[in-house]
Amino acid sequence: MTNTLLILPGDGIGPEVMAEVHRIIDWYGTKRDLKFDVTEDLVGGAAYDAHGKPLSDATMAKAQEVDAVLLGAVGGPQYDKLDFSLKPERGLLRLRKEMDLFANLRPAQCFDALADFSSLKRDVVSGLDIMIVRELTSGIYFGEPRGIIEEGGQRVGLNTQRYTEAEIDRVARSAFELARKRGNKVCSMEKANVMESGILWREVVQKVHDESYPDVELSHMYADAGGMQLCRWPKQFDVILTDNLFGDLLSDVAAMLTGSLGMLPSASLGAPMENGRPKAMYEPVHGSAPDIAGQGKANPIACILSFAMALRYSFDEGAEATRLEKAVEKVLADGVRTADLMGAEGGTPVSTSRMGDAILAAL
Amino acid sequence: MTNTLLILPGDGIGPEVMAEVHRIIDWYGTKRDLKFDVTEDLVGGAAYDAHGKPLSDATMAKAQEVDAVLLGAVGGPQYDKLDFSLKPERGLLRLRKEMDLFANLRPAQCFDALADFSSLKRDVVSGLDIMIVRELTSGIYFGEPRGIIEEGGQRVGLNTQRYTEAEIDRVARSAFELARKRGNKVCSMEKANVMESGILWREVVQKVHDESYPDVELSHMYADAGGMQLCRWPKQFDVILTDNLFGDLLSDVAAMLTGSLGMLPSASLGAPMENGRPKAMYEPVHGSAPDIAGQGKANPIACILSFAMALRYSFDEGAEATRLEKAVEKVLADGVRTADLMGAEGGTPVSTSRMGDAILAAL
Ligand SMILES: CC(C)[C@H](C(=O)O)[C@@H](O)C(=O)O
Ligand SMILES: CC(C)[C@H](C(=O)O)[C@@H](O)C(=O)O
Numbered sequence: 001m002t003n004t005l006l007i008l009p010g011d012g013i014g015p016e017v018m019a020e021v022h023r024i025i026d027w028y029g030t031k032r033d034l035k036f037d038v039t040e041d042l043v044g045g046a047a048y049d050a051h052g053k054p055l056s057d058a059t060m061a062k063a064q065e066v067d068a069v070l071l072g073a074v075g076g077p078q079y080d081k082l083d084f085s086l087k088p089e090r091g092l093l094r095l096r097k098e099m100d101l102f103a104n105l106r107p108a109q110c111f112d113a114l115a116d117f118s119s120l121k122r123d124v125v126s127g128l129d130i131m132i133v134r135e136l137t138s139g140i141y142f143g144e145p146r147g148i149i150e151e152g153g154q155r156v157g158l159n160t161q162r163y164t165e166a167e168i169d170r171v172a173r174s175a176f177e178l179a180r181k182r183g184n185k186v187c188s189m190e191k192a193n194v195m196e197s198g199i200l201w202r203e204v205v206q207k208v209h210d211e212s213y214p215d216v217e218l219s220h221m222y223a224d225a226g227g228m229q230l231c232r233w234p235k236q237f238d239v240i241l242t243d244n245l246f247g248d249l250l251s252d253v254a255a256m257l258t259g260s261l262g263m264l265p266s267a268s269l270g271a272p273m274e275n276g277r278p279k280a281m282y283e284p285v286h287g288s289a290p291d292i293a294g295q296g297k298a299n300p301i302a303c304i305l306s307f308a309m310a311l312r313y314s315f316d317e318g319a320e321a322t323r324l325e326k327a328v329e330k331v332l333a334d335g336v337r338t339a340d341l342m343g344a345e346g347g348t349p350v351s352t353s354r355m356g357d358a359i360l361a362a363l
Numbered sequence: 364m365t366n367t368l369l370i371l372p373g374d375g376i377g378p379e380v381m382a383e384v385h386r387i388i389d390w391y392g393t394k395r396d397l398k399f400d401v402t403e404d405l406v407g408g409a410a411y412d413a414h415g416k417p418l419s420d421a422t423m424a425k426a427q428e429v430d431a432v433l434l435g436a437v438g439g440p441q442y443d444k445l446d447f448s449l450k451p452e453r454g455l456l457r458l459r460k461e462m463d464l465f466a467n468l469r470p471a472q473c474f475d476a477l478a479d480f481s482s483l484k485r486d487v488v489s490g491l492d493i494m495i496v497r498e499l500t501s502g503i504y505f506g507e508p509r510g511i512i513e514e515g516g517q518r519v520g521l522n523t524q525r526y527t528e529a530e531i532d533r534v535a536r537s538a539f540e541l542a543r544k545r546g547n548k549v550c551s552m553e554k555a556n557v558m559e560s561g562i563l564w565r566e567v568v569q570k571v572h573d574e575s576y577p578d579v580e581l582s583h584m585y586a587d588a589g590g591m592q593l594c595r596w597p598k599q600f601d602v603i604l605t606d607n608l609f610g611d612l613l614s615d616v617a618a619m620l621t622g623s624l625g626m627l628p629s630a631s632l633g634a635p636m637e638n639g640r641p642k643a644m645y646e647p648v649h650g651s652a653p654d655i656a657g658q659g660k661a662n663p664i665a666c667i668l669s670f671a672m673a674l675r676y677s678f679d680e681g682a683e684a685t686r687l688e689k690a691v692e693k694v695l696a697d698g699v700r701t702a703d704l705m706g707a708e709g710g711t712p713v714s715t716s717r718m719g720d721a722i723l724a725a726l
Contacts, residue, residue, distance in 0.1 A: 157559050157561070158523070158559060159558045160521070160523055161521065164517055195503065196511050197520030225615065253590045
């Protein structure tokens, strides 16, 4: 079976960090005989500059065909004034929606060497390892009707939160499956005390649990209390299951807690394709960081670890994924640091490509 | 002018903490000749038990007439299975909606004596003093259509986020007014990159700023990034302005950061009444804590500080509000602690009423 990859570096620091992933991919091809058929294309502001759209139909079609998409980051201040439908984010959202990548896996992991970067106390975060499973193709991100409408002489901003039973069911299964391979605990978060969509969410998650995953420990929490508990004692969680909008906020909070923001990858998975592999896109949790773009300062680790997730979830190469993750840990333990990882101790930061060098050497 | 108060202790620890507020009110009457005409009534589960509804029409009518409502807390596990429309929370939401209390002020303040309770590092939170202004009567909490509907043979959970220009305009003004009395900075949070209601929100807030408050420093942030920044370096904020749902989450995160959850009050304000005072309700940020209810363990400070906010915002008694706040600070500095405030140092916690005694003595 060939391994096909579509690489979309995107905007800002996207191309820089992705350059290091290219080198890792090459290493696997020559040193481990694990070969990838790689195509590269445009997304976000870069695609808008070239084609007047944040994602061309041709790129969309390619994304549907490959085993996995690797995305860098999208966005930049030069695109702020664009019409909503042309903004860089719409390219990303189109990929998620049309590939039907309903399960967004966001590990929030605290790297021991970096625990002191957290604004939280060391004992609250050291060793933290939670997985947020965020629904990614429905909810208020995509619900209709939406828009800015005219009503009684004034404008009204409108969005719709919609969840069908089937949409909740499938993402709940993803969370329970993952939990079985981890700490066997799922905490589902919504606002069932305020929103009917939350009531249905809670009910369906409970039903999926009772019928198919009674062995997994399930709890429910209101999303506001969930945000509190994440800040108070995040280690109480194993897998957190939540909807698209709450997942956006809660996963960002969780990521920041770890102190390892420049380190965190994500996977967005859909249904299995004909070859048995899931539709999949991988991307770092961090953004395009336009302020440091093009200066060789960016930390490529989140993007490299996103490729490790691709090895694990798309290419069934769990052992190779672990090898890559271990290489990253070693480099950190050795004290190699990009600028974002410089603490009070001081020292000289390495560039994006020197970090790539170090990881390749550790491999 | 008489000062009228409706007290709704509600459920769980509500009645216990409110009992201490009663004593404070009596103190003001006898010692400062600041008299209040107080009525007490039911809300939440307590109202459901008595009338089969979480808020009776008679209580609703009274709330419309008084200068200020003081609410304890609502909810408890015995009401979990009730129909959505009968749940304790609906009583609270009805008060907010029918009194049109559109501006919810939630100070997130770190009490110096308690900074070590925070899961965040001391330097990140000590001295923290931010004010979250949350829109409270619109957005996805109240938008129609809503419900669980049948569609194509399956159930669909549905909620609607709606914001009119006028709704955004008025709460933005509240935030700018408050900022002028504080650090003169407002950061407005939404998801304008994903939601049209967020686009309108950003636009209207900017317009109100440019036309009426150009002297206040205004910034905009996506709500997910806002959550991150709250965890990273909360002191960057002065006033945070956000919608009902984001405000629910972000204010809880902010409250937890301070380590002073049992200490935080809130005010919900509407338009001025005939006597010039705003419609108003005051309540602690914490919940009904059914697990410790009835044991005399609860911390009454959040509820007492909510009364202090009433003195300031409803009764124009800013100096008396400050007196009460200072009394609370003194008691904390003296080391008086309810059970929730016991740290690693150990010691013996005081009861709810002993905390009340201490605050009265400090007054
Ligand atoms: C860039 C933006 C559209 C996106 C989102 O809101 O989902 C981002 O915040 C994320 O979490 O991946
Ligand atoms: C109790 C609940 C309805 C309420 C809300 O969601 O607004 C609470 O969480 C709050 O923040 O006051």
